[in-house]
Amino acid sequence: xxxxxxxxxxxxxxxxxxxxxxxxxxxxxxxxxxxxxxxxxxxxxxxxxxxxxxxxxxxxxxxxxxxxxxxxxxxxxxxxxxxxxxxxxxxxxxxxxxxxxxxxxxxxxxxxxxxxxxxxxxxxxxxxxxxxxxxxxxxxxxxxxxxxxxxxxxxxxxxxxxxxxxxxxxxxxxxxxxxxxxxxxxxxxxxxxxxxxxxxxxxxxxxxxxxxxxxxxxxxxxxxxxxxxxxxxxxxxxxxxxxxxxxxxxxxxxxxxxxxxxxxxxxxxxxxxxxxxxxxxxxxxxxxxxxxxxxxxxxxxxxxxxxxxxxxxxxxxxxxxxxxxxxxxxxxxxxxxxxxxxxxxxxxxxxxxx
Numbered sequence: 001x002x003x004x005x006x007x008x009x010x011x012x013x014x015x016x017x018x019x020x021x022x023x024x025x026x027x028x029x030x031x032x033x034x035x036x037x038x039x040x041x042x043x044x045x046x047x048x049x050x051x052x053x054x055x056x057x058x059x060x061x062x063x064x065x066x067x068x069x070x071x072x073x074x075x076x077x078x079x080x081x082x083x084x085x086x087x088x089x090x091x092x093x094x095x096x097x098x099x100x101x102x103x104x105x106x107x108x109x110x111x112x113x114x115x116x117x118x119x120x121x122x123x124x125x126x127x128x129x130x131x132x133x134x135x136x137x138x139x140x141x142x143x144x145x146x147x148x149x150x151x152x153x154x155x156x157x158x159x160x161x162x163x164x165x166x167x168x169x170x171x172x173x174x175x176x177x178x179x180x181x182x183x184x185x186x187x188x189x190x191x192x193x194x195x196x197x198x199x200x201x202x203x204x205x206x207x208x209x210x211x212x213x214x215x216x217x218x219x220x221x222x223x224x225x226x227x228x229x230x231x232x233x234x235x236x237x238x239x240x241x242x243x244x245x246x247x248x249x250x251x252x253x254x255x256x257x258x259x260x261x262x263x264x265x266x267x268x269x270x271x272x273x274x275x276x277x278x279x280x281x282x283x284x285x286x287x288x289x290x291x292x293x294x295x296x297x298x299x300x301x302x303x304x305x306x307x308x309x310x311x312x313x314x315x316x317x318x319x320x321x322x323x324x325x326x327x328x329x330x331x332x333x334x335x336x337x338x339x340x341x342x343x344x345x346x347x348x349x350x351x352x353x354x
Contacts, residue, residue: 020044027053042066049073064088075100089114096120115139122146132156140165147171154179161186166193173199180207187214194219201225211236220245227251237262246271253277260285272297279303286311298323305329312337 011031014022024047027036033053042063049069059070071083071094080101096109109121122145135146147160148171161172187200187210201214215236253266254277267278267288279292280303293304293314305318318330
C-alpha cells in the first residue's frame, strides 16, 4: 500500500513538471490520462496514444500523427468510424487497416478519394460484397488489393487475370480462391512474367493439365516450383526426371513420394549432385545404396554412410573408405546403431524381469 502511495506521489510530481520528458513518462505510465491528453506538448500526448490511454479524447487531437496513432491502437469501432472521416488521408489509411473497423466503415473508405485508402480498405474486407465493383477501380493498387483478397469471388479474379499489370496477375495467381480455369489461362498466356507462372505452379488449385504444361516451362524455376505442388502425379515426376537442369533432377531425387524405379534411374545420373540427393533419400532401397557406396564422389559415399537404411555390411565397407570424411560418417553410424541396439536390449531385459 505504501509503495503504491509512493509511486503515485512520484507520478504526480512528474505530471506537474516543466520538463516535457517527465510529463511524457507520467503519460506512458497511465497517470491521469484525461488530464495529460490536453497537455500543450504533442510529445506528451503521443506518449499517451502509443500506450493506449485516453484514445477517445485524443481522437480529436489537432495533430494528425496522434490521431493516426489512435486509429492504430483503438479497438472501439465507433472511434474508428469517426476517424474514417478524418481530413488526413494517412489517418484514414490506418483506420482502413485496423481489424476492429466495421464493414460499413470499410465500405465507405473503399470510395475514398485517396487510392491508398481504398486499397487498404479492400485488403481488410472479409466479405466478397463490393469487391467485384472495386476490381474495376481506376487505380491499379486497388485492383491488386482485390486480387489479393481471399474472399474475392472466382469470377472477379478471372476478370482481373485479364489485366495487363503483372503484379495484379501475380496476386490472382497467389489467391487461394482462384479457380483452375483462370490458373490455366495465366499459365498459358504468352506475355506472362516468370513470377506469375511460378505462383500458378505453387497454387493448390492448379490442376494436373496445367501442371503438366508448366513441367516443361522454359524457366527451370517454374519447373522446380511444380515439384512443390502436392497434386503432381507420377507422369510429371517422370518428365522432370529427364529435365535438363541438374537442380530440377536433384529436387526430384529428394522427393519422398517418388518410387524406387525412379530413384534407381536417378542413381545413375551423370551429375553427382543428383546421385547425392538419391543417397540422402530415406526411401532409397538397400540395393541402390550398396551401388552408390562405390560412387567415385566422396560426398555421395558419405551420404550413403549416413543413410539410416544402408545395410550394415555396406557400413563396414565404408569404414575402410579412402576418404576420412566417409570413414568418420560410417563409424558414427555404426556406433549409433550399436547404442540403439544396446538400449533396446536393456529395455527387453527389464520387461522380462518385470
